[in-house]
Amino acid sequence: MTELLPVEPLHRLRERRSAKWRAYGPEVLPLTIAEMDFALPDAVRDVLADAVGRSDTGYAMPTDGLGEALAGFAERRWGWRLDPTAVTATTDVSAGVVEMLRLFTNPGDRVVINTPVYPPFFDWLDEARTELHEVPLTHTDQDGWRLDLPALDRAFATKPAAFVLCNPQNPVGRVHTPEDLAAVVELATRHGVPVISDEIHAPLALPGATFTPFLSVPGAAEIGVAVVSGSKAFNLAALKCAMVVTGSQRMRDVVAKLPPDTPWRTGHFGVLATTAAYTHGDQWLDRLLVTLDDRRTLLAKLVRDRLPAVSWRPPQATYLAWLDCRSLGSGTEPRDLFLGAGVALEPGTRFGEHSGYVRLNFGTSVEVLELAVDRMASAL
Template sequence: MIGTGHGPGGPLSALGLGELRERHSAKWREYPPEVLPMWVAEMDTPLAEPIAAALREAVARGDTGYAVACGLPEAFAAFAARRFGWHTDPAAIRLVPDVMAGIIEVLHLVTAPGDRVVVNTPAYPPYFYWLPRIGREVVQSPLALGPDGYRLDLAALERDFAAGAAAFLLCNPHNPTGLVLTEEELRAVAALASRYGVRVVSDEIHAPLVYAGARHVPFPSLDDPAAARSVALVSASKAWNLAGLKAALAVPGPEARRDLAAIAAEVSESSGMFGVLASEAAFTAGEPWLDALMAGLNANRALLGDLLAERLPGVGYQPPQATYLAWLDLRALGLGDDPAEWFLRRGSVALYSGLKFGAPGRGFARFNFATPPDLLTDAIARMASSLDGRARTPRPTALDAL
């Protein structure tokens, strides 16, 4: 049955290109039909059957009113205990429309206008839009890039904390690099935050998408004063492809409950009822589908490495420890600061421009490999072919109208 995730290919092989092009989401409607979209963080999968069933039942009931949390906090708490060994109190968890909205609400509560908020770059692009919009200054604290990939630069982080930061917006697992911080690294972050009085707000939206060999440790679960005062933002949206349904949760450490209690009821009501019901089904009954998805993503993660080595050997690629996002170092190809523009115009492949991820994104691009293996293969073939005769003027296409 479509949507179960069972079978040899799992969820990532359930749909073909024709079916995917019928979708109305941003991934498939942003660019003309000849473009393969490998940019925004949407997956090319059907819904997990428990989620689809929950939504069908809601439609049958006409259950389309204003959202309340229902059983979602309890469902997440049970999932977090099973998956991460994290025991949190559902009564303290607050419903928010999505993770970014939750981050903004929490920063409103724990910082003041003009305060400095540290983010590790390259960083999720909406951070650069939303934080200045609410009057907070973004402080870019670059990750360290070495031969084995990215790591947290604790010395740089301490420098930025000591310079007067009010908060640290931690992204773990990290978007776009796929880095998963170890417990030791997180404890070091907590120690620095305690020393300098920095509040930690942790974006953990990709927590369910960690591969074997790494382990997600929720920041508020640490036994540390800074962790006790922290807030994690979580959601089923990335792991079960529910971003358009609008539901996420703010989960406090033991000493941050009073902060979250100040979130206005109108914020929770801006969530979507379908998002709440779908997320509850995901956390309660969606783990078999998630496990099948992770097997497919792990295969695609390896396939991408093989294809790049064969067709684009100059591209730097470190398989991510989590997420379905690959952070590609394209600087050796000589395509300038924005190689995504080249591959869009000359290869009809849409990547997410590295320039949008902060200063360290020059010459990089983000590639979404949560797609059928044949489309992944086609995308890399197109990118490789676009480099043949690169001085040639491209043919006019529908992209010229964008």
């Protein structure tokens, strides 16, 4: 039996100074921002403690072993062979996507995204001075949320300048299938639409799901890049390190045009911690996935027992639950209803036109999850 990852008691979590724990007062349980509450892998803790101990707090050397560490991790976890020299460090995934958008588009161009999606996708398009072309995911009871391939075909036929894919998709937790990704490659190639695949949640494919790296799909490397990071899986958001990956000379030539300072804006601690996590973090990650699977099962039971009017489909990846509260019919956005009972959740309206939904972060302890659902039930 795998030992589940520990989480500190709530009063200790409340001493954290990260955004998730500081955005609300002590009367509120924050299940919002995608940070986890688990203790870090030893390899990460050790490399950071060692660097602080040596006052090794200067600039990052973002070429030093990061690509090799990612390549080893990608091959072990997903059988994806990537060239370590085709990895360019960026401050974070957000910066990587925005910089790639700037290379693929001109101001005023349209960019396709699939909603519901991580809210900054909308901001990134603004930041790159591009226009939104929204292609919502489809939803069926049988298959859940899925890429709408006929709608993508129609959208791509209008010649948008780029497509930003979210794989796995936050907030619905969909791991796109190899077949759907192959269809995306075919459409993007036929219509000449470059693809930026945001794969930040890739290592968080939970038991029962298998992640397919976009660039491992035949033909994808010619038309797209991936932006990856260890920050979601190993909880390293503070440290600022992500990577743009290419798989063809054509895309290498595009990435070569990134502003030359891009890699130098990566955090030194981010490079150290990410390299350590990718190199020595497999066992911890396996424990994390078992722990998240346990929380996913617990949440399913709690929702069934305590919130029967709420429906959801447990995610295939991530520690985020996309809860459909539309049948509560209270006339109040469910986020406000639950906040009134002392539980902060992300409102569905931030992810596109999704009034009546909330996103709940279950990357926490049994204690916090049970207390949160108790409070949510008391609001109804």
